[in-house]
Amino acid sequence: MEKYTYxxxxxxxxxxxxLSGLLFSGLKSSNFxxxxxxxxxxxxxxxxxxxxxxxxxxxxxPLIENKLYKTMxxxxxxxxxxxxxxxxxxxxxxxxxxxxxxxxxxxxxKFISELNSILLKYNCILLGGETSELGDFIKEGLFDAAGFAxxxxxxxxxxxxxxxxxxxxxxxxxxxxxxxxGFSLIRKLHKDGLINNDEFLKTLAPTAxxxxxxxxxxxxxxxxxxxxxxxxxxxxxxxxxxxxxxxxVLDKNILPKLExxxxxxxxxxxxxxxxxFNMGAGFCIIAKPxxxxxxxxxxxxxxxxxxxxxxxxxxxxxxxxxVFKN
Numbered sequence: 001m002e003k004y005t006y007x008x009x010x011x012x013x014x015x016x017x018x019l020s021g022l023l024f025s026g027l028k029s030s031n032f033x034x035x036x037x038x039x040x041x042x043x044x045x046x047x048x049x050x051x052x053x054x055x056x057x058x059x060x061x062p063l064i065e066n067k068l069y070k071t072m073x074x075x076x077x078x079x080x081x082x083x084x085x086x087x088x089x090x091x092x093x094x095x096x097x098x099x100x101x102x103x104x105x106x107x108x109x110k111f112i113s114e115l116n117s118i119l120l121k122y123n124c125i126l127l128g129g130e131t132s133e134l135g136d137f138i139k140e141g142l143f144d145a146a147g148f149a150x151x152x153x154x155x156x157x158x159x160x161x162x163x164x165x166x167x168x169x170x171x172x173x174x175x176x177x178x179x180x181x182g183f184s185l186i187r188k189l190h191k192d193g194l195i196n197n198d199e200f201l202k203t204l205a206p207t208a209x210x211x212x213x214x215x216x217x218x219x220x221x222x223x224x225x226x227x228x229x230x231x232x233x234x235x236x237x238x239x240x241x242x243x244x245x246x247x248x249v250l251d252k253n254i255l256p257k258l259e260x261x262x263x264x265x266x267x268x269x270x271x272x273x274x275x276x277f278n279m280g281a282g283f284c285i286i287a288k289p290x291x292x293x294x295x296x297x298x299x300x301x302x303x304x305x306x307x308x309x310x311x312x313x314x315x316x317x318x319x320x321x322x323v324f325k326n
Contacts, residue, residue: 003269004189033240035228036151038158048153050089054079055146057231059183062204064142070108071206072145073114075180078207079230080149081122082283085211085242086226088159088218089151094119096129100143103133111145122211124149153218160300161241163224168286168310170238170248171295172229173326175282177260179207181231182276185268194267203260210283213299217285222295225286229278234307236275238284238322242310248286248322250308256280273322281307 056063056075056148063072076096076110084091086238097113108131116126139146178186183203190200210228217223225241238248258280264273273279287295296304313321 003127003272004185004194004267005269005272020097023242029109035083035226035240036047036089036149038087038153040155042113046155048087048089048155050087050151050153051149052080052083053146053148054083054230055144056180057183058187059178059180059204060144061142061187062183062200063312064107066201066203066204067107068296070114071204072111073118074206074209076115076145076147076207077118077122077124080147081209081211082207082228082230084149084151085214085283086159086228087153087239088157088215088223088226089210090215091119091122091124091151093125093150094125095127095148096282097146097148098131098143099134099138099145101133101135101138101140103131106125108143115316118209118242118258122209139229140273157218157221159218159223159226161225161243162174162284164241164243164246164310165224165288165326166246166310166312167289168224169292169306170250170291170308170310171285171287171297171299171304172234172255172281173208173210173213173283173285173304174256175229175258175280176208177205177258178203179230179278179282181278185276186264189264189267191221199260202280205260208282208302208321210299210302213301214283214285217287217295219232220294220298222291223285223287227284227286229283230280231276233274233276234281234284234325235324241286242322247311248308249311250322250324252279252324254305254307256303256305286310 036050039049081091119126188205189195225238227241229237
């Protein structure tokens with residue numbers, strides 16, 4: 001049987017990469033590849049503001065169909081708070097934007113109430129938002145939700161990839177499953193009858209929120225760089241926090257074998273899966289070898305494991321990448 005690709009589900013990763021390249025060369029912003037943008041204001045010179053925005057992607061469709069509003073709320077919070085964590089920022093407030101076909105007040109109230117409750121666990125205030133009725137622009141019975149999170153980080157504790165050096169260790173935190181990326185492909189597998197309903201429902205497990213443990217690491221200055229493993233998988237997201245001239249050399253045999261990914265391997269090329277999914281590593285920490293034991297203790301709730309190490313690149317100074325060793 002011919003294996004499925006992400007492009008078969010209507011998502012073209014090469015087009016996304018091309019857009020990123022154009023924006024990066026055109027905007028010339030030092031923030032562009034950051035998981036969260038950094039902004040310094042003279043009114044508080046010792047701190048940076050950090051901001052990020054993200055959504056749930058097409059995972060929101062089965063979540064709505066199954067009325068899993070708490071999962072939906074956690075996914076939206078996680079996609080933003082985990083990005084803030086990558087720069088060591090403590091969340092301050094959150095805004096949401098919800099686009100609907102026709103407003104269902106009961107459903108919206110359930111979702112927003114769940115979102116507020118989850119954010120409060122992380123000392124983040126749901127400051128406000130916008131709900132727009134867009135008629136046939138949004139399919140009847142569905143809605144889309146995006147989030148915008150703002151945080152604050154002490155300049156002395158901010159996380160900068162330029163701290164990464166040869167010999168640093170890459171530690172991964174176990175994911176709770178697929179999280180909120182790659183669902184166009186997963187939904188196609190389900191629609192075509194390749195994964196059954198029970199298997200499909202397992203893919204809807206809530207995205208892990210790592211920020212509390214990551215901020216403890218930052219408070220103790222135990223990290224060199226941080227990467228939230230979302231769309232694009234482990235390699236492309238780690239490459240965002242590796243400075244010029246270095247490579248992260250990883251061992252894929254160390255990754256936990258999560259049932260959801262083992263099922264999908266029957267129908268999707270393994271290389272395609274590594275370009276699309278977190279494959280069991282939901283968040284990565286780059287740190288000095290002497291800090292590994294402390295990091296593993298602080299993050300033990302997420303079953304941490306050493307995934308690889310940082311080496312000098314063999315391809316030249318400008319080479320920035322992460323690779324799986326043979």
